[in-house]
Amino acid sequence: MSAPANPGSYRPPRSAASTANYKKLMSHLELHGTNSRNSSWLESMRASSPTHLRPLPFTSLAETHEHVEWKRRHPSVLAKFDQVTAAAKGKKIIMFLDYDGTLSPIVDDPDSAFMSKAMRAAVKAVAKYFPTAIVSGRCRDKVFNFVQLSELYYAGSHGMDIKGPTKWPKHIKPQEKSVHCQPAWSFLPMINEVYNLLLERTKLIPGSKIENNRFCLSVHFRCVEENIWNRLAEEVRSVLARYPDLKLTQGRKVLEIRPTIEWDKGKALEFLLNELGFADSNDIFPIYIGDDRSDEDAFKVLRDRGQGFGVLVSKYPKETCATYSLKEPSEVKDFLRRLVEWKRVSMKEKQRIN
Numbered sequence: 342m343s344a345p346a347n348p349g350s351y352r353p354p355r356s357a358a359s360t361a362n363y364k365k366l367m368s369h370l371e372l373h374g375t376n377s378r379n380s381s382w383l384e385s386m387r388a389s390s391p392t393h394l395r396p397l398p399f400t401s402l403a404e405t406h407e408h409v410e411w412k413r414r415h416p417s418v419l420a421k422f423d424q425v426t427a428a429a430k431g432k433k434i435i436m437f438l439d440y441d442g443t444l445s446p447i448v449d450d451p452d453s454a455f456m457s458k459a460m461r462a463a464v465k466a467v468a469k470y471f472p473t474a475i476v477s478g479r480c481r482d483k484v485f486n487f488v489q490l491s492e493l494y495y496a497g498s499h500g501m502d503i504k505g506p507t508k509w510p511k512h513i514k515p516q517e518k519s520v521h522c523q524p525a526w527s528f529l530p531m532i533n534e535v536y537n538l539l540l541e542r543t544k545l546i547p548g549s550k551i552e553n554n555r556f557c558l559s560v561h562f563r564c565v566e567e568n569i570w571n572r573l574a575e576e577v578r579s580v581l582a583r584y585p586d587l588k589l590t591q592g593r594k595v596l597e598i599r600p601t602i603e604w605d606k607g608k609a610l611e612f613l614l615n616e617l618g619f620a621d622s623n624d625i626f627p628i629y630i631g632d633d634r635s636d637e638d639a640f641k642v643l644r645d646r647g648q649g650f651g652v653l654v655s656k657y658p659k660e661t662c663a664t665y666s667l668k669e670p671s672e673v674k675d676f677l678r679r680l681v682e683w684k685r686v687s688m689k690e691k692q693r694i695n
């Protein structure tokens with residue numbers, strides 16, 4: 342799965358599963374879109390980001406049985422920190438971090454999803470000790486502008502645009518060839534065409550926003566009144582009906598339009614492990630932290646490889662392939678800091694023994 346020499350010449354296969362998902366989602370929009378408020382896509386769109394519900398604190402007596410059971414299956418990685426570091430001992434940790442909802446809190450305006458200085462310092466410290474990648478649905482340039490750390494790998498557009506660090510941290514040998522992977526290169530003109538069509542078709546829908554993430558698009562529902570979600574979805578449906586090579590996925594109050602290629606955040610994770618020279622390595626310990634559905638592809642890869650683990654960032658129980666959980670970005674920051682501290686102490690200890 343090495344980077345194509347000429348990204349423009351690479352035509353990845355279309356996935357049957359993706360096509361089936363696309364048809365399923367499209368048929369939901371078609372069959373139930375305009376009349377039924379109970380269609381499954383509407384329900385899951387609501388549930389994807391229940392920011393306006395009263396949050397149930399994890400420690401509250403009001404915790405539901407479901408919540409308790411979910412926490413038992415996906416405990417806090419902070420609470421299990423000693424267990425985690427015991428498993429990672431002697432192995433090489435590689436850190437993968439989603440951006441929105443993981444490093445930055447979810448906000449109404451996607452252009453204002455800034456990360457705090459403290460979070461940036463925590464990510465910088467992690468990258469000093471472990472190879473670190475940001476894996477985001479955003480386009481690579483945009484997520485780089487938010488994070489502003491040159492020593493990281495960046496996988497934008499759900500992993501369809503990967504680039505290596507421009508400043509190499511000491512622990513990584515600078516690669517002879519620069520890491521570069523754009524498996525959906527040939528879809529660029531189509532994505533731009535659909536972007537312009539959607540801008541035009543949705544301009545009268547209050548609160549809607551179409552975000553161009555280069556190899557994919559996001560249609561934002563967060564600031565659209567729920568009673569017109571169907572109208573927005575219908576516009577998306579009617580545009581996409583003419584583009585069978587694009588598929589729809591659903592995120593947190595967002596519909597994402599992507600090329601129907603067999604590529605996702607899980608594939609990006611595998612690509613990066615290969616590029617780092619860990620393809621067949623048994624002594625690696627990859628950790629992937631993310632909050633959204635698209636992160637599940639990466640959690641699943643780690644689960645299937647039996648290496649490292651996934652951490653889901655969520656205050657609410659969600660079906661997930663992640664092993665552990667964290668409630669919110671501030672806990673992600675705490676976890677990153679603790680990991681750095683643990684590494685510093687174990688390096689000192691090693692030096693003392695030698």
Ligand SMILES: O=P(O)(O)OC[C@H]1O[C@H](O[C@H]2O[C@H](CO)[C@@H](O)[C@H](O)[C@H]2O)[C@H](O)[C@@H](O)[C@@H]1O
Pocket residue numbers: 439440441442446447448449450451452454476477478479552554559561563592593594595597633635
């Ligand atoms: O993979 P990610 O880095 O998590 O990107 C997924 C989407 O994130 C952004 O949207 C989400 O965050 C916004 C800002 O907090 C929020 O307004 C929106 O409702 C969320 O869905 C980004 O704007 C999208 O393009 C990404 O697809």
